[in-house]
Amino acid sequence: EVQLVESGGGLVQPGGSLRLSCAASGFTFSRYWMHWVRQAPGKGLVWVSRINSDGSDTSYADPVKGRFTISRDNAKNTLYLQMNSLRAEDTAVYYCASYDSSEGYFDYWGQGSLVTVSS
Amino acid sequence: DIVMTQTPLSSPVTLGQPASISCRSSQSLVHSDGNTYLSWLQQRPGQPPRLLIYKISNRFSGVPDRFSGSGAGTDFTLKISRVEAEDVGVYYCVQATQFPYTFGQGTKLEIK
Numbered sequence: 001e002v003q004l005v006e007s008g009g010g011l012v013q014p015g016g017s018l019r020l021s022c023a024a025s026g027f028t029f030s031r032y033w034m035h036w037v038r039q040a041p042g043k044g045l046v047w048v049s050r051i052n053s054d055g056s057d058t059s060y061a062d063p064v065k066g067r068f069t070i071s072r073d074n075a076k077n078t079l080y081l082q083m084n085s086l087r088a089e090d091t092a093v094y095y096c097a098s099y100d101s102s103e104g105y106f107d108y109w110g111q112g113s114l115v116t117v118s119s
Numbered sequence: 120d121i122v123m124t125q126t127p128l129s130s131p132v133t134l135g136q137p138a139s140i141s142c143r144s145s146q147s148l149v150h151s152d153g154n155t156y157l158s159w160l161q162q163r164p165g166q167p168p169r170l171l172i173y174k175i176s177n178r179f180s181g182v183p184d185r186f187s188g189s190g191a192g193t194d195f196t197l198k199i200s201r202v203e204a205e206d207v208g209v210y211y212c213v214q215a216t217q218f219p220y221t222f223g224q225g226t227k228l229e230i231k
């Protein structure tokens with residue numbers, strides 16, 4: 001059974017930092033691109049970042065470019081999102097999602113981790 | 120960025136009746152490799168998204184056959200042949216043809 005389990009969310013002050021983790025199991029993690037997608041309270045889904053299978057190529061949405069860093073440890077089957085200089089508008093549930101790059105779809109999603117940026 | 124526009128934003132449906140959701144992209148979703156990377160996701164209340172349809176019309180593993188997708192170019196449709204109570208939630212189209220990947224704003228399916 002495929003499982004993606006996020007952790008590391010919480011309450012942080014504006015300007016602060018958090019690191020999200022996504023532990024993967026039930027599939028060959030090292031073969032998959034991985035993505036972070038966020039959802040502000042009561043809002044829709046917004047793509048945040050992606051990383052290719054070996055970690056050599058990354059992309060970011062403009063609102064987080066220069067502040068967020070995606071990375072992965074294939075030996076630990078874990079995806080990360082380092083979030084710095086957090087703003088109120090970063091408040092959201094952050095989902096990690098696996099991506100089948102040959103078929104072009106997000107096939108599995110984690111349960112999400114809530115990040116709240118507030119003073 | 121490619122803008123994805125869904126209609127309607129809310130769809131009250133009677134149990135057992137069909138439902139249809141439209142998704143239009145601001146530019147063609149045909150990739151240079153000839154594929155069209157348009158998917159549909161379902162998000163039930165309090166749950167993460169779940170893949171229903173990929174590459175316009177392919178049902179993902181375990182998805183009931185009452186869900187179907189169609190379309191081409193910039194216009195796409197998700198159809199539910201007979202709505203069941205478990206289908207309540209928000210449905211999103213998403214394009215993976217061009218970075219940044221973009222989602223529609225979501226269509227809330229509710230029971231009348």
